[in-house]
Amino acid sequence: xxxxxxxxxxxxxxCSDDDFDNILKFFxxxxxxxxxxxxxxxxxxxxxxxxTKGLIRxxxxxxxxxxQTTEFAIETWWLTDNIAYEHQLPTSFYIQAVEKSExxxxxxxxQKKLVEELxxxxxxxxxxxxxxxAASQMRVKYLFSLSKEEFYHxxxxxxPEFVQRVPQYLIASFLGFTPEYLSxxxxxxxx
Amino acid sequence: xxxxxxxxxxxxxxCSDDDFDNILKFFxxxxxxxxxxxxxxxxxxxxxxxxTKGLIRxxxxxxxxxxQTTEFAIETWWLTDNIAYEHQLPTSFYIQAVEKSExxxxxxxxQKKLVEELxxxxxxxxxxxxxxxAASQMRVKYLFSLSKEEFYHxxxxxxPEFVQRVPQYLIASFLGFTPEYLSxxxxxxxx
Numbered sequence: 001x002x003x004x005x006x007x008x009x010x011x012x013x014x015c016s017d018d019d020f021d022n023i024l025k026f027f028x029x030x031x032x033x034x035x036x037x038x039x040x041x042x043x044x045x046x047x048x049x050x051x052t053k054g055l056i057r058x059x060x061x062x063x064x065x066x067x068q069t070t071e072f073a074i075e076t077w078w079l080t081d082n083i084a085y086e087h088q089l090p091t092s093f094y095i096q097a098v099e100k101s102e103x104x105x106x107x108x109x110x111q112k113k114l115v116e117e118l119x120x121x122x123x124x125x126x127x128x129x130x131x132x133x134a135a136s137q138m139r140v141k142y143l144f145s146l147s148k149e150e151f152y153h154x155x156x157x158x159x160p161e162f163v164q165r166v167p168q169y170l171i172a173s174f175l176g177f178t179p180e181y182l183s184x185x186x187x188x189x190x191x
Numbered sequence: 192x193x194x195x196x197x198x199x200x201x202x203x204x205x206c207s208d209d210d211f212d213n214i215l216k217f218f219x220x221x222x223x224x225x226x227x228x229x230x231x232x233x234x235x236x237x238x239x240x241x242x243t244k245g246l247i248r249x250x251x252x253x254x255x256x257x258x259q260t261t262e263f264a265i266e267t268w269w270l271t272d273n274i275a276y277e278h279q280l281p282t283s284f285y286i287q288a289v290e291k292s293e294x295x296x297x298x299x300x301x302q303k304k305l306v307e308e309l310x311x312x313x314x315x316x317x318x319x320x321x322x323x324x325a326a327s328q329m330r331v332k333y334l335f336s337l338s339k340e341e342f343y344h345x346x347x348x349x350x351p352e353f354v355q356r357v358p359q360y361l362i363a364s365f366l367g368f369t370p371e372y373l374s375x376x377x378x379x380x381x382x
Contacts, residue, residue: 119313
């Protein structure tokens with residue numbers, strides 16, 4: 001599945017076959033079964049994850065003991081707890097495979113070495129963080145401006161395949177709904 | 192005030208005097224009076240702003256006609272509407288000076304040229320976006336896990352100088368409070 005990473009790099013930078021072979025050495029490739037945790041609350045967040053197959057999610061357990069999902073990542077998306085990763089701190093999140101997933105993992109130490117040895121990777125990661133930040137800013141805007149129901153409908157209209165693919169109880173966990181309430185909204189829409 | 196930008200660059204990269212003179216050419220320096228708009232809803236978002244003196248904020252007008260502040264920037268912080276900036280689209284935000292401010296402005300075209308001419312700036316912007324993204328992720332977590340009142344108390348304990356500096360009605364606008372409610376919480380805390 002390294003082809004997926006290569007194609008993704010080539011969207012942003014010019015990367016020769018030799019460069020790519022070199023880049024690959026900084027990653028470990030792991031497979032996670034459905035519901036297996038890549039990271040657990042309290043652990044040092046050692047890796048930045050690039051999904052080449054499957055679907056993973058990030059969540060925390062709120063004060064009511066309920067899993068609140070804050071992000072998903074499908075093929076070609078990166079995911080980690082960025083503050084804990086940068087500073088090598090214990091995380092307050094879980095990262096879990098939603099489907100059986102193949103993930104390219106890069107440790108914080110290796111990511112540092114990688115950008116030093118291949119400065120072109122600074123450009124790649126600059127794009128990745130720039131886009132992720134822009135998306136996160138829009139998320140903050142939506143959290144203030146849209147009701148949860150409006151946010152659901154926007155998700156359905158903008159990312160129909162994503163909504164189709166993710167189990168409904170996790171869509172509910174992402175939106176801060178109970179699964180029952182989500183079911184009500186969906187039935188209401190149909191009627 | 193170019194010294195402030197230079198010191199900020201030197202926190203992340205090694206930048207010679209010649210490099211810095213070169214970098215400066217990509218920026219225009221502007222001063223904004225209190226309450227002057229740097230950017231208005233509907234305008235193409237042309238600039239990325241680096242504050243060297245003062246305080247600016249980003250807000251949108253919600254469906255009730257109320258200004259919802261989503262971000263602030265003080266000295267050495269960057270601010271823009273990142274999606275609109277990257278794609279040169281009309282923005283749905285306003286950016287406004289809270290205090291009389293001096294701002295280094297870089298157009299999207301110039302930022303592109305800058306990172307091409309001085310690849311070391313890819314590293315600088317990679318750090319900027321990485322940290323901004325990490326902070327934004329935590330913001331999303333807080334929006335889900337803290338009540339508005341808890342978020343206010345956290346802000347006071349983690350950023351007391353910031354809370355002191357920003358007018359109370361803007362703190363309220365950032366938290367999604369009415370100014371009256373914020374005043375109630377503050378009085379409650381004191382009593």
